[in-house]
Ligand SMILES: O=C(O)[C@H](O)[C@H](O)COP(=O)(O)O
């Protein structure tokens with residue numbers, strides 16, 4: 001799976017202007033594109049302000065399941081960037097929608113066990129589901145099956161799905177209880193992973209990502225989850241159906257080839273832009289392989305394009 005044309009490195013004012021004129025809608029990945037953890041990358045705000053002034057439509061599509069959309073809205077606001085909640089799509093939101101619309105679990109009866117952070121818990125609760133595990137502080141205690149409050153009286157019989165995602169508080173207690181629910185079998189308990197990203201870009205570091213956490217649960221249970229984040233097309237379908245967008249005029253901007261660029265390529269969007277401020281390198285961007293598509297365009301970081309057109 002490769003793009004037929006060689007990726008274009010945007011390096012001149014003319015190339016930057018041609019890039020902007022080609023699209024009317026931009027889907028932005030967040031980690032590694034707009035920011036690294038809490039470090040806002042240079043010119044992120046100015047770039048988004050410029051797109052607004054140009055009348056472009058902007059959406060944010062992140063595989064980061066640690067925050068709910070409302071929390072992301074606050075994160076943007078803290079940087080002086082005003083974003084509506086329906087511009088924000090996350091893998092936690094996509095996973096909660098999957099539980100509701102594909103598994104058709106009943107909020108009043110069915111519960112979900114979470115290996116992950118507040119983003120997953122909050123999105124499930126917004127849809128009316130009771131989410132167990134996750135950030136429950138009792139999971140911070142050392143694991144002992146005889147005394148664990150999640151095991152000593154037996155598993156909750158109403159748990160019908162496990163959602164696993166990035167969990168920076170992961171420990172043996174969380175992994176052990178998650179395994180018990182997954183051992184109930186796929187007929188009783190579905191297994192959902194928020195996203196496949198095996199690493200997570202931070203300023204000066206690359207740390208383990210959701211994919212590495214989910215792999216623990218997958219390996220110990222010998223089960224493979226359905227992943228709801230990019231490149232799963234459900235996310236793109238919900239964005240396009242909600243906002244009536246024209247694919248050929250849309251560009252996916254990301255820092256990871258096997259999620260962001262694959263999402264744009266398999267979604268038949270008008271184009272994709274890879275930024276090298278997160279996970280990928282120029283060498284990988286140009287490499288022809290069946291493993292992932294090459295981007296239509298690439299650049300060092302968003303700020304480089306802003307500096308060409310400001
Ligand atoms: O580990 C993860 O979950 C991901 O690396 C991270 O959250 C990716 O977020 P995105 O780059 O899609 O904003």
Ligand SMILES: [Mg+2]
Pocket residue numbers: 029030031032033254255256278
């Ligand atoms: Mg990213």
